[in-house]
Amino acid sequence: MHKNVSIGKHTIENAKKIAIFGHMSPDGDCIWAMLGLGKLLEKQKKNISYFVPNKPSKIFDFVKNIKRLKSNFDYKNYDLLIFVDFTGINRMGIISQVNPEYFEKKPIVIFDHHIGNGLEHGIVIKDVKSISTCEILFEYTYKRWPHLYDKEIATYFYLGISSDSGNFLFEEDHIRTFSNVVKLLKLGADKDLVVNNLIRKRSLNAIKFLQLLLNRIQQKQELLYTYYDEDELEKYNIDQEEAAYGLHIIQNIDGPQMVLLVRKIGNTIKWSLRAKNMEWESRSKGKIDCNKIAKALWWWGHRLAAWFAVPLNGDFEQQIPTIVHYINKIAKTQ
Ligand SMILES: [Mn+2]
Numbered sequence: 216m217h218k219n220v221s222i223g224k225h226t227i228e229n230a231k232k233i234a235i236f237g238h239m240s241p242d243g244d245c246i247w248a249m250l251g252l253g254k255l256l257e258k259q260k261k262n263i264s265y266f267v268p269n270k271p272s273k274i275f276d277f278v279k280n281i282k283r284l285k286s287n288f289d290y291k292n293y294d295l296l297i298f299v300d301f302t303g304i305n306r307m308g309i310i311s312q313v314n315p316e317y318f319e320k321k322p323i324v325i326f327d328h329h330i331g332n333g334l335e336h337g338i339v340i341k342d343v344k345s346i347s348t349c350e351i352l353f354e355y356t357y358k359r360w361p362h363l364y365d366k367e368i369a370t371y372f373y374l375g376i377s378s379d380s381g382n383f384l385f386e387e388d389h390i391r392t393f394s395n396v397v398k399l400l401k402l403g404a405d406k407d408l409v410v411n412n413l414i415r416k417r418s419l420n421a422i423k424f425l426q427l428l429l430n431r432i433q434q435k436q437e438l439l440y441t442y443y444d445e446d447e448l449e450k451y452n453i454d455q456e457e458a459a460y461g462l463h464i465i466q467n468i469d470g471p472q473m474v475l476l477v478r479k480i481g482n483t484i485k486w487s488l489r490a491k492n493m494e495w496e497s498r499s500k501g502k503i504d505c506n507k508i509a510k511a512l513w514w515w516g517h518r519l520a521a522w523f524a525v526p527l528n529g530d531f532e533q534q535i536p537t538i539v540h541y542i543n544k545i546a547k548t549q
Contacts, residue, residue, distance in 0.1 A: 226295060226322055226324055226338060227256070227295065227297070227324060228259075229294075230261065230293075230294035230295035230322075231261055231262060231294055232261070232262045232291075232292070232293050232294050232295075233256060233261055233262070233263050233264075233293060233294065233295045233296070233297060234263075234264045234265075234266060234288075234291075234293045234295075234296050234297070235249045235252060235253050235263060235264070235265050235266070235296075235297045235298075235299065236249075236266050236267070236296065236297065236298045236299070236301070237249050237265075237266070237267040237268075237284070237299060237300065237301075238267075238268070238298075238300055238301055239268045239269060240268075240269060240272075240455060240456070241267045241269075241271050241284070241300075242300070242378065242379075242456070243275070243374060243375060243377075243378030243379070243413070244300050244347045244348050244349055244375040244376075244378050244379040245267075245299060245300035245348065245375075246267075246271055246275055246278065246281070246284065246375075247278075247349050247371040247372065247374045247375035247378070248299040248300055248326065248347075248348040248349050248352055248371075248372075248375055249265050249267075249284065249299055250265070250278070250279075250280050250281075250283075250371050251349060251352060251353075251368050251371030251372045251375070252297065252299065252326070252352050252356065253265060253283075254280075254367060254368050254371070255356050255360055255363050255364075255368060258360075258363045259360075259363070264285070264289070264291075264293075265283050265284045265285065266284070266285055266286070266287075266288045267284050267285075267286055268286065269286055270286050271284060271456075272454045272455070272456030272457065273454060273457075274412075274413070274454075274456050274457055275456075277408075277412045278374075279367065288313075290313075290314060290317055293321065294322070295321070295322050295323075295324065296318070296321045296322070296323045296324075297323070297324045297325075297326070298323065298324075298325045298326070298327070298337070299325075299326045299327070299348050299352070300326070300327060300328070300329075300347075300348040301325050301326075301327050301329075319336070322338075323336065323337035323338065324337065324338045324340065325337045325338065325339045325340065325341065326340050326341075326348055326351055326352055326355070327339070327340075327341045327348060327351075328341065328342055328343055328344075328345040328346070328347060328348055328350075328351055328517075329341075329343065329517065330343050330506050330517065340355060343517070344388060345388075345391075346376060346379055346380045346385070346388070346392055347375050347376045347378070347379035347380065348375065348379075349371070349372040349373075349374070349375025349376050349379070350372070350375070350376050350391075350392065350395055352372060352375075353372040353376075353395055353398075353399065354395065357398070364402050365402075365403065366402070366403030366404070366405065368402075369399045369400075369402035369403050369404040370399075370403070370404045370405045370408060372399055372404070373396060373399040373400070373404035373405070373406065373409065374408070374409055374413075376392060376395065376396060376399075377396075377409050377413070378409075378413065380392060381463065382409070382413075382414055383396075385519060385520075417457075417460060418453065418457065420451045420452055420453050420457075421451075421453050421457045421458070421460055423451060424443075424447075424448075424451045424453055424457070424458055424460075424461070425460055425461050425464060427443070427447070428441045428442075428443060428458075428461035428465070428476075429441070429461070429464075429465075431443075432465065432468075434470070434471055435536070435539050435540070435543060436471075436543045437471050437472040437473055437503075437543060437546060438471055438472075438473045438474070438475055438539055438542060438543055438546075439465055439468060439470070439471040439473070439474045439475070440474065440475035440476070440477060440535070440539060441461060441465060441475075441476060441477070442476070442477035442478065442479075442531075442532070442535055443458060443477075443478055443479070444478075444479040444531060445478065445479055445480045445481070455478070455480075458478075459476065459487070461476060462474065462476040462487055462489065466489055466491075472490060472491055472503055472546075473488060473489065473490045473491070473503060473505075473542070473546065474488075474489050475487065475488050475489075475539070475542070477535055477538075479527060479531045481527075482526060482527045483524050483525070483526060483527060484524065484525050484526075484527055484531065484534060484535075484538070485522065485523075485524045486522065486523050486524070486525075486538070487520075487521075487522055488505050488508060488509065488520070488521045488522070488523070488542070489505070489519060489520050490503040490504075490505050490518070490519050490520075491519075503546050504518050505517065505518060505519055505520055505521035506518055506521050507545070508521060508523075508542055508545045508546060509521030509522060509523040511545050525538065
C-alpha cells in the first residue's frame, strides 16, 4: 500500500460533498468500486455523486443503483474527487477534456491497481499486486469502518473481485483473494447474483457475435487473435462489453501464450491483450509481461492483461498483421 494511506483517510473523512469517478467504458470492478465506496460514505452522511465518462454496458442493468452513475459531469463545488480503478487522466475521456483546470485545483484521492501513475497531485492508494480495485477498497475500508458494512456493500465488492478475476480464474494471490471473499460472503455478499447475471447469462445475439469472432480467429506464432469493427455491433444490438465475451472464450484455446481482441472504434484500433500465466517455454524462461508490450504500444495494463490503442492507418484488416508481428517481437525480447 502507498505511504499516503493515512492522509487519504483524513482527506476522505473531512470531505462532505464528494464526486466519485469511474473510467471510460466502466467495467464491473470500476462500477462496483464506485457504488461500494459511495454507499460506505453515504452512511457517514456525506453527499455523494457518481460520474462515468460514458454509459455503462447494459449487462450491468441488473445492478442496484446503476442509474445513479451519470455521464454528464456537473463541475459543481465538490470538497473531494475520488477516482477508482483509474490510471491516467486520459482514461476519463471527455470529462477531463472540457475543463482540465477544475481537476488541477481539487483535492483528489485515487484507488487503483494498475501499473503507472495518474494525476500529479492526487493521493494515490494503489496496489498493483491486487486483482481488483474492489479488493483494495475492501481491505482499506473494512479496517476503518467495519460497522458500516451491510449485504449490499459486501455484494458490490464481491462483484468487483469476481469480475476482475474472471470469477476466480486469473488471480495470482489466491490466499489474499479468497480470504477477502470469505469475509465478504460472511458479511452477506450475494454470490448467486453474480453467477446468475454475469456468468451464466448471455443474450442470443452475443452468442451469434461470438460465432463471428470465432470464424475470424487466426494464429501467428504465440498469439491467437480475432477482430471486429464497432459498426458490426449495431447489427447484433450488443455493446463492447458483451462483445468482450469472445476474448474470454478464446483464452481457453490450448496452445498460444497470448490472445488478442482487436477492435476498430472510430479512427482508432483498440487492442485487448491477455497472456496465459505460464512459462514462455521453448523461447525463454521469463514470463510474458502484457504491460511492457502495452507500454511499447502506448497504453496501460497489468502483467497478464493490457490494453492499447493505435491510430487507424489505411485499411483496418490490413493493419492488424503488422501489429501482431510487432507484439510477437516484443514478447520474444522480454
Ligand atoms: Mn480493475
